[in-house]
Amino acid sequence: MVEATPRLEVVTREVAFGALVASHRARAVSLAWRLVGGDAAAAEDVAQEAFVQAWRALPSFREEAQLSTWFFRILVREANAWRRRMRLRSFWQELTGTEPAERRPTPDTGLTRRITAALDALPRGQRDAFVLVHMEGFSVTEAAAVLGSAPGTIKSHLHRALTRLRADLEDLDDAGVKGK
């Protein structure tokens, strides 16, 4: 009877984690893919690392937020860490004059690259908010909880991001994509 409680906790933890992976796997990869700029292998790596970190930190999860919100917070943090590592790596390669590693070719050479570049040019807060709300369908409240910001801040980020992206991608009109 003494061991029943911890064992039950472990079982509950495994069940909760299994459900989290099953229900959020696709969205996690999709969100990571957009946050890392369209690199499929990096997106899977980031999503898996976020799941691993969530599994390890699950005993300390205090249920102050929803499990999914908590997980996506980890995922966004992991994606931003990946971007920082890539920036450091490219900086080092420029410094040493070594050739940068070839990025995997994306299916669409023109448009994807332009969208990625436009999103890359945004400040981190604006990019994260835009991807969460307009690309992945999070509500402003959910995005605020994931990013740890006030909803008003998220709305401000969204407005600025949209203004800038519309200026950068103005040819993305109703008739399709010009210059593709």
Place this chain on the structure above:
Amino acid sequence: MSNEDEHFADRLRAAWPAPKPSVGFDAALERRLAAPRPRPVWAYALALGAAAVAAFLLLREPLVIEVPALPAVASLAPPDDAFYAALDLEAEEEEWLPEDYAGLAEVLDL
């Protein structure tokens, strides 16, 4: 958000569809979950720092502390008269007078 903004976001989403997880995603995740937890970076930093301090202590010039040489015990000869003369330690014998004895007797009530 205006309708134009919404349409723009819709078009952007449609033009940039995200991939689904690959077939091997679950297997790779299980492998990562089963792998032992990597040692934290601070542990490596601590070990590296300890090794650097140990190497510094071992490889630097040995520390030499000069201690003045002491004479060997066997070489010490007993002091001679000249030694005491130099120190002026020769005791002069005091002469006791009869009144000293009388005073002492009074004190001791003899």
